Amino acid sequence: AIDNAQGKLDDAETAINNLPEGSAKDDLLGELATEQEKLDGINVPESDQAALDAAQAALDEAKAAVEAAQTALDNANADNTITHNEVAILEAIRDDAQAKLDAAEGAIASLPEGSAKADLQAELEALENITVPPVSEDYLEALAAVKSAEDAYAAAHQAQENALLDGIITPEEVEFLNNARDEAEALKEAAQEKVGALNEGAAQDGLQGRLDALENIGEAVVTGEYADAVEAVEAAEAKYAAADAKLAAAQEDSTITPEEVIALEVARDLANATKGAAQEKVDLLPDSDLKDGLQDRLDALDPITVPPVTPSYADALAAVEAAEEAYVNAEAALADAQEDSTITPEEVTLLEGALLVAEAAKAAAQGKVNGLPTGDAKNGLQGRLDMLEFEVPPVSDDYTDAVDALNAAKDAIDAAEQALEDAIADGKVEQSEIDALNDAITNAQGKLNDAKDAINALPEGSAKGALVTEAGT
Numbered sequence: 001a002i003d004n005a006q007g008k009l010d011d012a013e014t015a016i017n018n019l020p021e022g023s024a025k026d027d028l029l030g031e032l033a034t035e036q037e038k039l040d041g042i043n044v045p046e047s048d049q050a051a052l053d054a055a056q057a058a059l060d061e062a063k064a065a066v067e068a069a070q071t072a073l074d075n076a077n078a079d080n081t082i083t084h085n086e087v088a089i090l091e092a093i094r095d096d097a098q099a100k101l102d103a104a105e106g107a108i109a110s111l112p113e114g115s116a117k118a119d120l121q122a123e124l125e126a127l128e129n130i131t132v133p134p135v136s137e138d139y140l141e142a143l144a145a146v147k148s149a150e151d152a153y154a155a156a157h158q159a160q161e162n163a164l165l166d167g168i169i170t171p172e173e174v175e176f177l178n179n180a181r182d183e184a185e186a187l188k189e190a191a192q193e194k195v196g197a198l199n200e201g202a203a204q205d206g207l208q209g210r211l212d213a214l215e216n217i218g219e220a221v222v223t224g225e226y227a228d229a230v231e232a233v234e235a236a237e238a239k240y241a242a243a244d245a246k247l248a249a250a251q252e253d254s255t256i257t258p259e260e261v262i263a264l265e266v267a268r269d270l271a272n273a274t275k276g277a278a279q280e281k282v283d284l285l286p287d288s289d290l291k292d293g294l295q296d297r298l299d300a301l302d303p304i305t306v307p308p309v310t311p312s313y314a315d316a317l318a319a320v321e322a323a324e325e326a327y328v329n330a331e332a333a334l335a336d337a338q339e340d341s342t343i344t345p346e347e348v349t350l351l352e353g354a355l356l357v358a359e360a361a362k363a364a365a366q367g368k369v370n371g372l373p374t375g376d377a378k379n380g381l382q383g384r385l386d387m388l389e390f391e392v393p394p395v396s397d398d399y400t401d402a403v404d405a406l407n408a409a410k411d412a413i414d415a416a417e418q419a420l421e422d423a424i425a426d427g428k429v430e431q432s433e434i435d436a437l438n439d440a441i442t443n444a445q446g447k448l449n450d451a452k453d454a455i456n457a458l459p460e461g462s463a464k465g466a467l468v469t470e471a472g473t
Contacts, residue, residue: 005039022316053122055107062104062127065097069130073437079201082136084143086203090132097129139207142198145191146207152184153214160220163434164286168223171230177220188214230287232278232337233294239271240301247304253375255310260377313381316372319365326358334393335374340461343396351392362388399463402454406471409451411443 011454013032018026072093076086104124111117161179163173192211222230234333246267250260279298285291333354337347419440423433430443451471458464 002039003300009036009039050118051107051111055104055111055117058100058104058107058241059120059124062097062100063122065093065100066127066129069093069097072130073130077133078366080136080199081139081201081203081205082133083139083203083206084135087132087135094130101127101129114384122265136197136203138194139203142191142194142207145187145194146210147261149184149191149214149426150210151185152180152187153217156184156217157215160217163220166290167286168288168290169220170226170290171222174220174222180299180404181217181219181328184217211258223283225284225291229278229281229291229294232274232281233297236271236278236298236301239267240303243267245304247312251307253377254373255313255375255377256307257313257377257380258309261306261309264304268304268306271301272303287450305407310377312368312372313377316365316368319361320384323358323361323365323385323388325329326354326361327390330354330358330390338393341459342461342463343397344392344399344463345395348395350391355390358388358390379435396463398454398458401473402451402458402467405447405451405454406467409444409447409471412440416440417443 009032012028012035015024016028016032019028052386069090076082076090089293101124107118108120108124111120116298156177163177188211191207195204195207198207205306243264246264248258250256250264263444272416275298282291282294282298285294330351333351337343337351362385365381369385370379372381383395416437419433419437423429423437448471455464455471456466
């Protein structure tokens with residue numbers, strides 16, 4: 001425009017210069033000079049195209065960055081789960097977009113006012129940077145659960161490695177290790193529930209992969225030879241404790257019986273044998289603190305000293321046994337007497353004598369038992385004495401009846417014999433004497449028959465045999 005105006009002014013000047021001199025020409029030259037001044041007063045500004053292009057480029061970069069940020073946000077939200085990594089990435093993308101927005105804003109702000117600047121500013125203001133969402137709460141919970149499971153699994157594996165350093169796993173270590181395993185598996189199950197509740201997608205897959213990578217924890221078991229050694233040591237300790245308990249119980253009443261001596265000797269020998277078996281198993285273990293510990297436990301086992309039978313108890317026992325023998329003899333005599341189911345007066349006398357001997361022995365034993373200290377030993381002997389009882393049976397009634405009948409027959413026979421002596425005493429026998437003698441004989445025969453019947457009714461045996469013989473005479 002300036003060049004065209006200058007050309008026009010040059011053409012006008014040429015035309016004016018061609019005019020004849022005069023006021024008209026002067027007026028035109030004055031007017032031409034005025035217009036030339038106006039044209040010269042126009043300053044052509046420098047071009048703004050480069051700045052405009054730069055602003056447009058900055059705006060385009062901002063648009064692309066915002067679009068990329070939005071795309072990243074949409075992708076992160078695709079599974080409705082926001083992870084820590086996604087938050088970090090989105091924050092980086094957001095910050096990059098914001099930097100580009102700020103750069104575009106600065107470039108546009110530096111443009112001269114005008115419609116071009118206004119259009120660019122409007123486009124810039126239409127761009128909205130993303131808002132980075134926080135990590136999803138359910139993902140946070142699932143992630144924390146996975147981390148807890150990972151830590152528990154790592155700790156459980158490390159504990160097993162530590163336990164195996166000495167080549168022996170003890171029952172205490174087994175309990176600890178299996179508890180750690182159970183806790184780790186429980187945490188894994190809890191984490192699996194939370195991971196399974198997440199929406200399907202990369203976030204869930206990532207946590208699931210971490211759970212799947214957890215190496216199974218084997219069940220810990222006590223090392224075989226150590227378990228055998230521990231069991232053997234415990235058995236020895238139990239036997240020694242049992243022996244100690246038996247000794248304490250035996251000494252509780254300050255009396256040691258023969259039975260207690262035998263029981264204590266058996267307990268002592270059994271404890272020693274069990275200790276010997278345990279020692280063999282401990283000797284097979286590799287050298288370690290655990291082996292030393294078991295050896296110390298065995299070394300601490302001292303055998304009991306079996307005391308002898310208490311003399312006063314031995315005396316009392318002998319007396320009780322003598323009394324028991326006396327009662328056994330009395331019972332044997334009673335059995336002999338009862339063999340024919342008939343007790344005679346002679347047998348009663350014999351049994352009463354046996355009872356006197358037995359009671360005397362019992363009384364002697366009772367005195368010795370009374371002298372013992374109170375306790376099970378004394379009570380045992382007293383119980384044996386209390387069981388000693390014997391009763392002398394009376395003469396059998398049927399035997400008494402038979403004897404009485406036989407005696408009555410004897411008396412009747414004696415009376416008949418006396419009647420005969422009386423009848424012939426004066427050298428003559430009268431009819432009345434004959435009649436009296438016959439009556440006496442008849443009565444005696446009746447009594448003898450009654451006696452025989454009573455004797456025959458007795459059970460077979462020596463008592464009956466003696467009466468049969470006596471009756472036959």
